[in-house]
Amino acid sequence: MRKSPHCRVPSPCVVVIFGATGDLTRRKLVPALYNLFRQGLLPKPFFVIGFARRAQSDADFRQEIQSALEDFSRTKPTDQPLWNAFAETIFYHQSPFESAEGYKSLKERLHKLSSPQTPLNYLFYLSVPPKYFPPIIENLGKQNLLEERSHLHTAKVVIEKPFGHDARSAKELQTFITHYLKEEQIYRIDHYLGKETVQNLLVFRFANSIFESLWDSKHIDHIQITVAEDIGIGTRGHFFEEEGLLRDVVQNHMMQLLTLVAMEPPSDLQAQSIHDEKVKVLRSIRPFSPQDLEQHVVRGQYAASERCIGYREELDVNPHSRAETFIALRLFIDNWRWSEVPFYLRAGKRLPKRSTEIAIVFKKAPGVLFQQITPTQQPNILDIRIQPDEGISLTIHCKVPGPSSPIQPVKMDFRYGTYFGATTIEAYERLIWDCMLSDNTLFARFDEVAESWRLFTPILDHWQAHPTSPMPTYPAGSWGPQEADALLAQDQRNWRTL
Numbered sequence: 001m002r003k004s005p006h007c008r009v010p011s012p013c014v015v016v017i018f019g020a021t022g023d024l025t026r027r028k029l030v031p032a033l034y035n036l037f038r039q040g041l042l043p044k045p046f047f048v049i050g051f052a053r054r055a056q057s058d059a060d061f062r063q064e065i066q067s068a069l070e071d072f073s074r075t076k077p078t079d080q081p082l083w084n085a086f087a088e089t090i091f092y093h094q095s096p097f098e099s100a101e102g103y104k105s106l107k108e109r110l111h112k113l114s115s116p117q118t119p120l121n122y123l124f125y126l127s128v129p130p131k132y133f134p135p136i137i138e139n140l141g142k143q144n145l146l147e148e149r150s151h152l153h154t155a156k157v158v159i160e161k162p163f164g165h166d167a168r169s170a171k172e173l174q175t176f177i178t179h180y181l182k183e184e185q186i187y188r189i190d191h192y193l194g195k196e197t198v199q200n201l202l203v204f205r206f207a208n209s210i211f212e213s214l215w216d217s218k219h220i221d222h223i224q225i226t227v228a229e230d231i232g233i234g235t236r237g238h239f240f241e242e243e244g245l246l247r248d249v250v251q252n253h254m255m256q257l258l259t260l261v262a263m264e265p266p267s268d269l270q271a272q273s274i275h276d277e278k279v280k281v282l283r284s285i286r287p288f289s290p291q292d293l294e295q296h297v298v299r300g301q302y303a304a305s306e307r308c309i310g311y312r313e314e315l316d317v318n319p320h321s322r323a324e325t326f327i328a329l330r331l332f333i334d335n336w337r338w339s340e341v342p343f344y345l346r347a348g349k350r351l352p353k354r355s356t357e358i359a360i361v362f363k364k365a366p367g368v369l370f371q372q373i374t375p376t377q378q379p380n381i382l383d384i385r386i387q388p389d390e391g392i393s394l395t396i397h398c399k400v401p402g403p404s405s406p407i408q409p410v411k412m413d414f415r416y417g418t419y420f421g422a423t424t425i426e427a428y429e430r431l432i433w434d435c436m437l438s439d440n441t442l443f444a445r446f447d448e449v450a451e452s453w454r455l456f457t458p459i460l461d462h463w464q465a466h467p468t469s470p471m472p473t474y475p476a477g478s479w480g481p482q483e484a485d486a487l488l489a490q491d492q493r494n495w496r497t498l
């Protein structure tokens with residue numbers, strides 16, 4: 001779809017990670033930087049500064065990173081000479097996120113690393129709880145660290161999700177940060193966009209005329225998008241109590257999948273053209289009205305099962321919590337292409353397996369010829385497996401060899417692993433690298449985020465206004481509450497078996 005990841009190296013750069021002692025840094029950010037370094041994709045010079053509250057030395061921080069790589073890097077064991085070279089680029093900066101002093105000393109440190117011959121680009125990565133986004137950006141702004149003096153000295157800020165808590169707070173956050181930053185400097189990260197299989201959605205749709213000509217309400221019966229996880233919330237009780245699954249996964253990751261599946265072909269592959277088309281889809285989604293919302297949206301919470309504790313027993317979770325760990329919903333995109341085609345979305349924690357899939361369910365063939373042989377003919381289904389077991393399969397109907405000629409569904413199956421071998425680059429590698437290159441195609445533009453919040457805020461408001469409404473539960477390890485099955489049964493449909 002876009003330039004080969006191996007053809008460019010970014011300009012000299014320092015990455016400052018706020019929240020450097022947190023989980024995301026260990027699991028994703030540091031392994032991503034190390035693997036970019038390993039592939040020779042990082043500039044020279046390059047530095048990482050971990051910014052966090054805990055007191056520790058550079059040496060302690062380097063050790064922490066080394067052990068994170070041992071646990072989480074996709075390439076193991078860590079190559080010792082390579083690690084020694086990478087470790088020299090890493091520093092630790094201790095400060096509270098709101099302390100002006102900490103930013104003054106950060107500025108001094110950044111100036112020392114830079115030189116007039118090789119000015120450094122600044123990439124500030126905000127891997128912190130959302131309440132710290134404004135004070136960090138404000139403090140960076142007050143120290144003039146967000147000023148861009150030329151293309152040789154850029155300053156970018158990567159903001160982790162969630163960007164806002166609802167439509168109003170997202171707008172407030174945007175208004176606040178744009179006092180200090182231009183839109184081109186803001187990189188709202190949604191790591192789903194860094195996944196190879198997600199990037200392939202546009203290629204699959206627009207490089208293959210055979211599918212694109214069937215991609216509409218005349219041929220498609222409905223579409224299902226599932227983001228299933230078998231894990232629970234682990235140690236993220238505090239976060240989950242605040243956010244719930246709608247904000248954590250649906251408002252961002254799932255809407256990115258939906259827009260890529262539903263958008264019109266962009267006029268070119270420029271970031272703006274792609275974002276424009278995604279926004280048009282979001283604007284066309286029929287709003288949920290308070291009257292019919294409960295008919296279209298089901299939430300749930302996992303309860304204890306033989307193998308696992310329930311959500312309300314998890315660490316840092318209120319025993320009367322109303323945070324949802326499961327969502328199923330039906331929505332419609334009121335535009336020419338998708339008129340009256342239901343899109344069913346389902347996401348949950350503690351489901352039977354980890355699986356992110358998009359199923360395009362086509363209309364059945366007219367049942368005039370084979371009714372005698374196969375009275376209940378199934379539709380053709382195109383399954384796009386985002387993860388794991390990445391691939392695409394098409395279910396078609398086939399005559400079983402032999403004189404009795406029954407008809408049977410069979411799968412034409414493409415697997416990434418078999419065809420291309422292991423995926424070469426992880427989502428965070430791709431996204432951090434794109435950010436260093438000032439390419440924001442795979443990041444969310446503010447109007448995308450705002451439109452998505454516009455859609456979901458009425459649901460969040462409705463739940464908040466009805467604190468005693470039923471919260472269906474489902475046994476951990478099952479496919480969600482019965483209400484989710486009923487949602488599709490109302491339309492004489494079923495969820496796909498994954």
Ligand code: BG6
Binds near residue numbers: 229248249356
């Ligand atoms: C994160 C959510 O954004 O995405 C997590 O905060 C979720 O709750 C994760 O588990 C899923 O990501 P992936 O790449 O494992 O599908």
